[in-house]
Amino acid sequence: MTTETSKYRRDMGTLGVLFIVVNGLIGAGIFGLPEALHGAVGTFAPWLLLIGGTTVMAIVICFIELTKLTDRSGGPQRYVGDAFGAYPGFVIGWTFYAARLISQGANVLVMAAYAAALWPVLGEGFAKVILIILVLGGLTIINVIGIGRVVIVLGAMTVFKLLPLLLLTVIGIGAATHSGPVELPEFSAVEGIALAALYAFVGFENATIPAGETKNPQQAMPRALMAGLAAVTLLYFGLQWAYSHSVIAGTGSDAPLTALAGEYAGDIGAILIAATIVLSVLANLTAGHTSASRIPPSLADDGLLPAWFGKVSRWGTPANSIVFFGVVAILFSLWDDFLALAAVSTLARLLAYISSIAALPKLRQQAGLAPFNTTIIVAAPIALSLSLWAATQTDATQWQALGGFAMVGTLLFFIARRANNAV
Template sequence: MPDLKTAVTGNTLPRHLGLFGLWLLVVNGLIGAGIFGLPGGAAKLAGEYSPLIYLFCALLILPILLCMAELASYFRGSGGPVRYGTAAFGPFIGFQAGWLYYIARLVSFAANSVLLVDSIGYFWPAAIAGFNRVLLLAAIIVSLTLINVVGSLRAMRSLALLTVIKFAVLLLLVVAGASLLGTKLLPDFNPLTVFNSPYDIGAATLLLIYAFVGFESVVVPAGEAKNPARDMPRALILGLLLVTLLYIGIQLVSVAAVTDIANSSSPLLDVAAALFGPVGAIVLMLGVVASVAANLLGAIFSTPRASFALAEDGSLPRWFGAVQPHFLTPANSILFFGVLALMLALYGSFLWLAAATVVSRLLLYSLTCAAVPVLRPKLAVSDSFVLPLGYTIPLLGLAACGWLALQVSLSSVIATALFVLLGTALYFLARRQASRN
């Protein structure tokens, strides 16, 4: 088991990721497919106040993100939550943090793979039926897996291209929509009366908060960052700022462009069609495909680094920690992730598993906030990103996690508990195998 110094400084992968590469991981972790379907539900629950709910969600997530930014500035090795949990609370908690992160991202990856195929089915209906669906899912997951196996630089170039397409489509919708709508874009409301409105603000917040999770994926490949102490905090903060502004702009345009947006099952497609006709809907669908593909590529880049870090710590078999000698990537961990994701996407009934990702992320975020007061006295140095106001911000992050946890269903809690038990069994099995060897 590595000591604290090794956990902080250890590294076996080449450092290719600069600020831009880390920023790409942040924004693609945040912006997946959700924003293409959320405006309708947000308008139904919060009406013209819905743009304010995005801002409220960003403020809720901000202290959690800042705590992760501080912890990221202390560590130079890959692993993210695995490293933080291990250094602060011991190897068992560190393993559980990595395990919960891994499962949440794996199920999300499988679900988004299916969503990408369904989006392609908009152009080619036969793609979502029978053997064509199997072939398309296999082609998507295998190609993303191989891109990551052959090198992080190639993965980042592909991610950059998809991000450009995604942002171009979304920004075009906001800018062109604002130009066409003019003063209609701004709703006529008094923000001070929002909580006296007939809308369900709590439910709207719970719905939209999921558009702000996923940023934690950037801290997992910290061992491949050129200067994680400097660039990680910047990437996280800049990513949240840009994404929040984009979300608010999208919601303003959506509410103004389509009067019945609250009852739409494909809100942004309806917005694009209302503003620009059928061609606009087609262009926006290309943005959906690019957005989901970028989210998938970011997930399959960062998540296998968690199992790689667990193997380096001795919490998973050494096989997961092998580095491909030619490409210098954690190929075994990437291949394992790709195989599991393909199995879930093809055969698994994983919709009930998706509920567990909610509680899993809240547990991860709580662990992150709780680790700050433990690790700051031990690891903070002159060039670290140390939060102001003492431990007020970590406490705010814990309070936000607690409030959000009160909104989740019992089934989500039970599913997460089952995953924790499974992870515990795997952990002790790996320990037993290690002691025998």
């Protein structure tokens, strides 16, 4: 894979990449997961999350190896395209982008729903529409005027959303009731909840996409990926431990962490966690906007989409693509019947994992390296097995939706190729 000077400004360092990793992983899911995990496997739940994070580390290790081979934007699209050709890379990039665009619209509705729990007027009508436009419009503006500014905003969000969670973890562990030794659950119970635990760890790949706007990405990204997943895994373990050893565990709460905070700090604690959920989803939206909006410029740079998507603003950012992403996400968020398609985002991620890992040996050969090293020999089989298993847990509707996105993308691909050949 070639290394070349980026036409975009490299304003993001290791810390910025770390913020994208952490906020790509921590959205709204972990706030509802503790009760479901405890109900399935009891006090083994924290250990299941620890096992899940450790297993997903195999996928992350493969991506770490991939990030060492290029400093260009695109992430999975770049890896697959450089290894297997323009069209396979385009399909991976386009389907990932389309699914992420839809999930961005779905996630902002999730944020609005949580915000309405704090201020009911935001839950419907004109106020809800204004909130959506302000959030996605604001994220668009921040991204246009520089990824360095995104890092500042994302850093502040990360601190303010992690502090309450860390505080709840410490208080919860300190107040945990003694429940004796951990009892191993039945395998069928683990199998039934394992996919939900695994989904708590998807989203790290977002950080690999804006490599062209990152300082020394071949060093920054491996460090941030490893540190980010490790930190989030430990946080999940601590939160689940605190919950599973509390009097709230097993009560069937729909908002387990809010209930746990209410147990220790009353209404103030519950409100604080509710506000933390809103901020967490907002930070996840920020990280998603920053990463996904950089996919079309990568495709445009390779002549696979119109050059319009790759136009650089005076701030050194792909402004047209960023604005396009923001506007379309707003339109999706105002359409109430599309939410079932949000699950397609996970399937697109899994296919990106599988194809990127499969590309690794060939990319290493292109770089003049041996196709396999000890790290890859150990990690790749685990990573591929886990991703393939997760992909088999999806349903036909998700595959059909993803196929529809691929067909639309294919049409755009050949239009762009024809236009480039005509020049």
